[in-house]
Amino acid sequence: MVFPLSMHIGKPAKPVVKRNDLVLAGQVIAEADGFISANVISSCSGKVKAVEKRRTISGALLDCIVIENDGLFTEVEGIGQERDVSKLTNAEIVQAVKDAGIVGLGGAGFPTNVKLMPKNPDAIRFVIANGAECEPYLTCNDRLMQENASEILDGLEIMLRLFPNAEGVVGIEKNKPEAIRTMQKAAEGRERIRILPLKTKYPQGGEHNLIQVVTGADYPVTMLPADVGCIVSNVGTIYAVNRAVRFSEPLFKHVMTLTGEAVAEPCNLIVRDGTIVREILEANGGLKEGVELKKVLAGGPMMGFALGSLDVPVVKTTNGLTMLSEDGFENAGKQQTACLRCGRCTSVCPTGLLPELMAEAAELKDYERYEKKLYGLECVQCGSCSFICPARRPLTETFKRVKAEIMAAKRAKQAGGAK
Amino acid sequence: MNEKLHISSGPHVRSGWTTQKIMFTVVLALLPATVVGVIVNGWKALFVILASVAAAVLSEALFDLVTKRPPTWKDGSAVVTGLMLALTLSADTPAHIAAIGAVFAIIVVKCAFGGLGKNFINPALAARCFLLISFPGSMTKFLVDGVSAPTPIAELAAGKAVNITSMFLGTSNGIIGSSIICLLIGGLFLWALDIIKGQIWISVLVGFILFLGIFGGQGFDPKFLAAHLCGGGVVLGAFFMATDYCTSPVSRLGHTIYGGMIGIMGALFRVFGTAADSFSYSIIIANLFVPLIDHFIISKPYAFRKHAEKVRNGETKKPLSKRIPRPVVVLTATALIAGLALSGVYMLTKDRIEAEKAAKEMEAYRTVVPGAETFEKLAAVEEFKGEVYGTSFGRVYINEAVAGKDDAGNTVGYAVSVTSSEGYDGDLTLSIGIGMDGAITSISFTELHETPGKGMLAGEPLFMDQFKGRNVTSFKLLKDGGSTKENEIDGVSGATITSKAAVNAVNAALDFYHKSIAGGGR
Numbered sequence: 037m038v039f040p041l042s043m044h045i046g047k048p049a050k051p052v053v054k055r056n057d058l059v060l061a062g063q064v065i066a067e068a069d070g071f072i073s074a075n076v077i078s079s080c081s082g083k084v085k086a087v088e089k090r091r092t093i094s095g096a097l098l099d100c101i102v103i104e105n106d107g108l109f110t111e112v113e114g115i116g117q118e119r120d121v122s123k124l125t126n127a128e129i130v131q132a133v134k135d136a137g138i139v140g141l142g143g144a145g146f147p148t149n150v151k152l153m154p155k156n157p158d159a160i161r162f163v164i165a166n167g168a169e170c171e172p173y174l175t176c177n178d179r180l181m182q183e184n185a186s187e188i189l190d191g192l193e194i195m196l197r198l199f200p201n202a203e204g205v206v207g208i209e210k211n212k213p214e215a216i217r218t219m220q221k222a223a224e225g226r227e228r229i230r231i232l233p234l235k236t237k238y239p240q241g242g243e244h245n246l247i248q249v250v251t252g253a254d255y256p257v258t259m260l261p262a263d264v265g266c267i268v269s270n271v272g273t274i275y276a277v278n279r280a281v282r283f284s285e286p287l288f289k290h291v292m293t294l295t296g297e298a299v300a301e302p303c304n305l306i307v308r309d310g311t312i313v314r315e316i317l318e319a320n321g322g323l324k325e326g327v328e329l330k331k332v333l334a335g336g337p338m339m340g341f342a343l344g345s346l347d348v349p350v351v352k353t354t355n356g357l358t359m360l361s362e363d364g365f366e367n368a369g370k371q372q373t374a375c376l377r378c379g380r381c382t383s384v385c386p387t388g389l390l391p392e393l394m395a396e397a398a399e400l401k402d403y404e405r406y407e408k409k410l411y412g413l414e415c416v417q418c419g420s421c422s423f424i425c426p427a428r429r430p431l432t433e434t435f436k437r438v439k440a441e442i443m444a445a446k447r448a449k450q451a452g453g454a455k
Numbered sequence: 456m457n458e459k460l461h462i463s464s465g466p467h468v469r470s471g472w473t474t475q476k477i478m479f480t481v482v483l484a485l486l487p488a489t490v491v492g493v494i495v496n497g498w499k500a501l502f503v504i505l506a507s508v509a510a511a512v513l514s515e516a517l518f519d520l521v522t523k524r525p526p527t528w529k530d531g532s533a534v535v536t537g538l539m540l541a542l543t544l545s546a547d548t549p550a551h552i553a554a555i556g557a558v559f560a561i562i563v564v565k566c567a568f569g570g571l572g573k574n575f576i577n578p579a580l581a582a583r584c585f586l587l588i589s590f591p592g593s594m595t596k597f598l599v600d601g602v603s604a605p606t607p608i609a610e611l612a613a614g615k616a617v618n619i620t621s622m623f624l625g626t627s628n629g630i631i632g633s634s635i636i637c638l639l640i641g642g643l644f645l646w647a648l649d650i651i652k653g654q655i656w657i658s659v660l661v662g663f664i665l666f667l668g669i670f671g672g673q674g675f676d677p678k679f680l681a682a683h684l685c686g687g688g689v690v691l692g693a694f695f696m697a698t699d700y701c702t703s704p705v706s707r708l709g710h711t712i713y714g715g716m717i718g719i720m721g722a723l724f725r726v727f728g729t730a731a732d733s734f735s736y737s738i739i740i741a742n743l744f745v746p747l748i749d750h751f752i753i754s755k756p757y758a759f760r761k762h763a764e765k766v767r768n769g770e771t772k773k774p775l776s777k778r779i780p781r782p783v784v785v786l787t788a789t790a791l792i793a794g795l796a797l798s799g800v801y802m803l804t805k806d807r808i809e810a811e812k813a814a815k816e817m818e819a820y821r822t823v824v825p826g827a828e829t830f831e832k833l834a835a836v837e838e839f840k841g842e843v844y845g846t847s848f849g850r851v852y853i854n855e856a857v858a859g860k861d862d863a864g865n866t867v868g869y870a871v872s873v874t875s876s877e878g879y880d881g882d883l884t885l886s887i888g889i890g891m892d893g894a895i896t897s898i899s900f901t902e903l904h905e906t907p908g909k910g911m912l913a914g915e916p917l918f919m920d921q922f923k924g925r926n927v928t929s930f931k932l933l934k935d936g937g938s939t940k941e942n943e944i945d946g947v948s949g950a951t952i953t954s955k956a957a958v959n960a961v962n963a964a965l966d967f968y969h970k971s972i973a974g975g976g977r
Contacts (some may be wrong), residue, residue: 095462253766254758264767331461337468344462358467365463373474373530374571377701379652380472388757390705393749414756419466426472427572433464 037080037310039065039101040092043351044145046072051101057084061308062112062286065101068134074147075137078103079288079308081110093334093351095344103310115285126198129281136280137352138287142241142270143170143335145353148277151269152198154262160199161265162250165192165274167208167215168234168241171336174356176293177241177271179304181208181215185222188271189229191278196228199267204229206271207246211236238338239386239418243268254388257414272355287352296333296359300324307350313357314346323359330366333358338419368428375429381421387414391421391431398438407442415439474571477650478531484641484650485538485632485695491624492631496546500631503553504541510554511537514561524570532571536560539579539695542632543688543735544586545597552590556582572701576742580696580735587732591906592949597628608686609879619678622685635685642694651698654710658786659693660684662718665787670794671726683725692717692734702742706754708785713748715786716741719793727797812901816872816886819899820857823888824868827859833869835971848963849956850876854884856967868896869972871964875956878903879910883956887922887964893973894926898961910953918947918954922961929965932958 042048049066059065059078066076082105090100124132134149154160165188167177181188192204206223208216210233220231234240234249247266248254255264269277272290279285288309294316295302301321313332323329333340334354350357381391390410397406406412412435421431493500516528537557544553560582565574587594597606606629607617621627625634632638645651667683668675684690697703697717704713717737724733757763820830833856844853854872861867868891874884884902889895900914912918922930927942932955934946946954 248757251766254756254760254763255767256756256758259758329460331463331467333465333467338466340465340467342460342462342464342467344460346460360467362468363461363463364467364469366461368469371473373527374569374573376474376477376572377703377705378477378650379700379705380649382705383649388754388760390753392705393753409753411756411759414758423466423468424470424472426470426474426477428469428473432466436464 037078037082037103037105037308038090038312038349039076039078039103039310040090040349040351041066041076041099041101043076043309043353044074044139044147046070046074046147048099049073049076051087051099053084053087053101055084055086058082059084059103060112061109062115062288064135064137064286065103068137068147072147072150074139074145075135075286076101077137077286077288077309079310080105081108082106091345091348093341093343093348093354100349116283118283121194121282124281129194129198132281132284133277136276136286138273138276138280139352140270141272141276141290141353141355142166142243143339143353143355145351148269148273151267152195154267157199158201159265160202160262160267162247162267163192163195163199163202163204164246164250164266164268165204165206165271166241166243166246166268167206167212167219167271168246169209169336170239170241170355171338171340172238173295173336173358174293175295176291176304176355178212178215179293180275180291181212181271182218184275185215185218187278188275189219189222189226190282191274191276192229193226194277194281195267195269195274202228202265202267205250206231207234207240207249208232209234209236209240238420239416242386242416242418244416245386257387257416270355290352290355292350292354293356294320294359295356296361298323298327298329298359298361307354309352310349312347312349313343316350316357317346317359324361327361329359329361330363331360333360337364338423339417364423368422368430372428375427378426380424380426381431384420384424386418386420387416389415391435394438395429395431395434398434403438403442403445406438413439413442474530474532478535480648480650481535481645481695482531482538484645485535485542487637487640488542488625488632488634488691489538491634491637492542492546495626495634496631500546502550503544503546503548503631504538506550507541507544507553507557508534508537510557511540511561514558515566518562518566522566527570530571533561536565536578536582539632540582542691543579543583543630545594545629546631547597548586548593552586552593555589556586559585574701575746576739577696577699577702580739583735584732584739591909606686607682611682611686617682617686619681619685622682629686630688630691632691633688635690638690638694642690645694645698651694652703652710654707655698655703655714656693658711658714659697659718659721660689662715662786662790663689663693663722664718665790666719666722666794667725669790670798671722683722687721687725687732688734689721692721692738696735696738697741702745704745704748704752706749706752708754709745709748709752711786712752712789713741713745715789716744719790723793723797727801815901816855819872819886819901820859820870820888822899823886823897824859824870825888825896826861826867828862829860830857830870831860832857833972835967839967844873844963845966848875848959848966851960851963852876853963853967856972859888867891869968871967872901873960873964874902875960875963877952877956877959879905879950879952883913883953883960885957885960887961889964889968889972892926893968894924895922895961895965896924898922905950905953910947910950912947912950913953913957918945918957921945927965928969929962930958 047070050069051066053065060081063078064075065078068075082103085102085104087101089097092098130149130152138148139145169177196204223229223231261268276287292307293304332343394410394412415435419432511533512528515533519526560578564578564581568574607622607627611617623635673679720737721734836856839853844851852874856871858866859868869889870886872886876882885900887898898919903914905911921944930942930944932946934951936945938945
């Protein structure tokens with residue numbers, strides 16, 4: 037089992053174990069280092085083999101703690117014992133979340149305890165549980181809501197305690213009628229919570245879009261949800277909060293979707309962090325017969341990250357593994373034509389940008405126009421424009437690159453100014 | 456297990472629509488109109504279509520070959536251009552002219568400016584206008600049973616009643632793609648598939664109807680509006696030409712402004728200018744404004760629009776501009792301003808125009824009745840005023856008849872002013888001078904706006920001087936020339952409609968002279 041020290045956004049955690057140490061499942065093996073950082077928890081019992089650089093999902097070589105699994109999964113004592121949440125103080129709740137190493141499971145991996153401590157908790161009007169899937173193909177949220185409805189709502193109620201003026205809203209896309217029904221039933225009698233069925237579309241699970249639906253307000257990407265009085269958390273995260281606060285169970289396993297045309301048996305799994313992708317695939321029926329595996333994605337087909345190898349560990353934020361036998365990107369290269377100016381990209385952009393003009397500005401290297409006039413940095417990189425483009429232009433790909441270039445230039449300028 | 460995994464940034468899947476698929480869907484949408492065009496016009500229409508499409512595709516393939524660019528002819532856009540061009544042509548266009556047009560559309564308008572997505576005006580329409588200027592004779596020839604006949608839109612411009620049902624079905628005289636019902640089916644099909652933008656075609660039609668209704672002089676009379684909507688390529692233009700991707704703006708507001716411009720200009724040309732072909736020009740002119748529209752109308756991301764900020768600040772009441780969609784406001788305002796400005800100018804200049812018209816008339820009288828100093832109006836005209844004169848001269852009106860007197864007050868000759876509404880492009884008015892012996896002294900046009908180089912030649916001496924000195928009761932038009940007899944007139948070649956209208960007008964004047972002046976006992 038391989039545990040990267042950086043499963044989250046922010047500073048990598050500091051290892052607190054060394055080679056040949058014996059660890060238990062649920063034990064903290066690396067501690068949060070700094071404000072925006074998170075604990076890393078072992079998901080198995082066994083012996084620490086090494087603390088070394090290993091290939092991770094992003095393809096980068098990162099510091100990881102490698103543990104030889106003894107196969108017993110002996111857990112740290114006290115896990116699973118229910119405690120009376122009503123007796124906990126707000127500070128104790130946040131501390132419990134922090135200790136459990138909980139980060140946003142929607143994909144970004146932002147430490148949840150930090151999210152739960154906005155500058156002005158009274159100004160928070162909505163705590164939104166994101167039950168819309170991040171992407172097509174993924175169904176882990178759906179599954180979790182069907183099976184653990186009341187536990188998710190318990191978690192949401194715990195979070196609501198921190199925000200006295202907030203209403204709890206669970207957003208669920210309408211293509212999950214079963215989840216909506218179960219959640220609605222579980223929400224009966226919970227005064228501060230309402231279930232909000234959402235239109236099924238991509239990217240509905242994006243923080244921006246969800247807040248837009250709930251509050252009616254759009255906001256620029258430079259503003260945080262808290263600035264518009266919202267806290268958004270994935271249902272998986274909220275479930276983890278409940279497990280952590282009520283049952284003292286740290287986050288070391290989570291629900292994940294294994295899917296894609298190349299997979300023999302698409303399914304939702306509870307996966308322990310640190311498990312190697314290849315093992316997950318092989319333990320669940322492997323690939324379909326006669327199918328060529330072309331692409332493996334951590335996440336879904338739109339924003340998912342393409343893996344270079346199957347021998348990398350899943351982490352807290354891995355909400356899905358999508359295995360494709362057709363590579364849309366490769367096909368796009370073959371079908372590419374000049375831009376037709378058909379305007380499909382404009383009509384699908386969830387942010388209201390003009391991708392057509394942005395691509396033109398990017399091609400001309402007119403970054404001034406790109407940023408100031410076309411608001412190019414507002415792009416959320418959802419991939420919709422590239423998906424829809426009949427001319428198969430690499431739009432999202434270009435915007436990612438341009439954003440990186442502009443940000444790099446800004447940092448360089450700042451660094452230069454500081455000298 | 457294959458371990459050679461592909462790595463790329465997302466998205467990793469793509470929609471089913473490709474450039475080629477879109478282009479062939481457009482072809483499919485044009486198919487009903489094409490089929491009806493061929494059925495109504497016969498095989499000659501099919502030749503025009505095939506020539507145009509083949510020339511378009513071949514020239515694009517050849518251009519890519521010569522310029523060593525990757526072959527683009529397969530993407531289907533050349534087929535669309537060729538087909539659209541053919542649909543805007545008369546079935547009597549010689550196939551080689553259609554082919555020349557298609558080559559012009561592809562090579563000059565499209566490829567020379569960078570190919571697909573880079574041309575600044577609609578290639579098919581540009582080619583149509585190019586052909587109109589280069590081959591006016593062939594381009595404006597609409598034959599019915601082998602005889603040149605006016606199209607409904609020409610008749611409409613002349614104020615005549617038209618058969619709206621046959622225009623709607625596409626069975627009337629006109630371009631190949633004139634079946635409104637088929638074009639509507641195709642257009643709405645594309646709209647349903649989200650291939651063309653509703654903002655464009657709707658604002659084209661709304662702008663057109665609004666302007667025509669307010670300033671067309673007949674109010675929102677459904678018959679009048681329907682006739683105008685069904686004629687002159689409005690539907691073909693609104694659904695298939697105006698919605699051309701690369702010659703229309705990027706933003707939604709831009710679409711509305713652009714569409715409104717086309718509709719309003721199209722109606723404006725109908726009301727104040729000449730009718731035929733004007734819709735093509737209004738689209739091309741609007742095409743030229745697209746870069747300007749795109750420069751100024753750049754929509755902000757949702758979060759930066761005023762409305763979003765207000766909602767963030769807790770204001771819940773929707774602003775007025777949100778309740779009435781902004782495009783509607785813009786469109787109505789533009790139509791009103793343009794119309795009011797024009798009618799204002801028209802009012803201001805109306806008196807002067809009238810005065811100038813009278814002066815022109817007087818001058819014409821002086822030309823056609825030599826030696827006359829003063830003119831005395833003859834009352835005999837009154838009973839014919841405002842009504843079609845006779846039965847055998849077409850839509851001809853006697854405006855005025857005068858007796859020319861010399862210094863001594865002796866009558867030296869007569870002049871009759873006649874208007875025929877059967878010109879190719881609207882009315883033509885001429886004064887006919889008749890001597891005391893009944894022979895024509897000369898004729899002079901006071902109103903003539905026909906096709907340059909064709910119908911306009913009727914105003915040249917070559918045609919007009921034929922009438923001089925002839926003393927007959929009526930003239931006969933030989934449209935192919937070769938006149939030998941006193942009562943035969945050679946028509947202007949390529950302008951049969953104009954020549955016929957002129958000869959009819961002269962005949963009406965002669966008839967009036969013999970019946971009401973010479974024989975009428977006055």
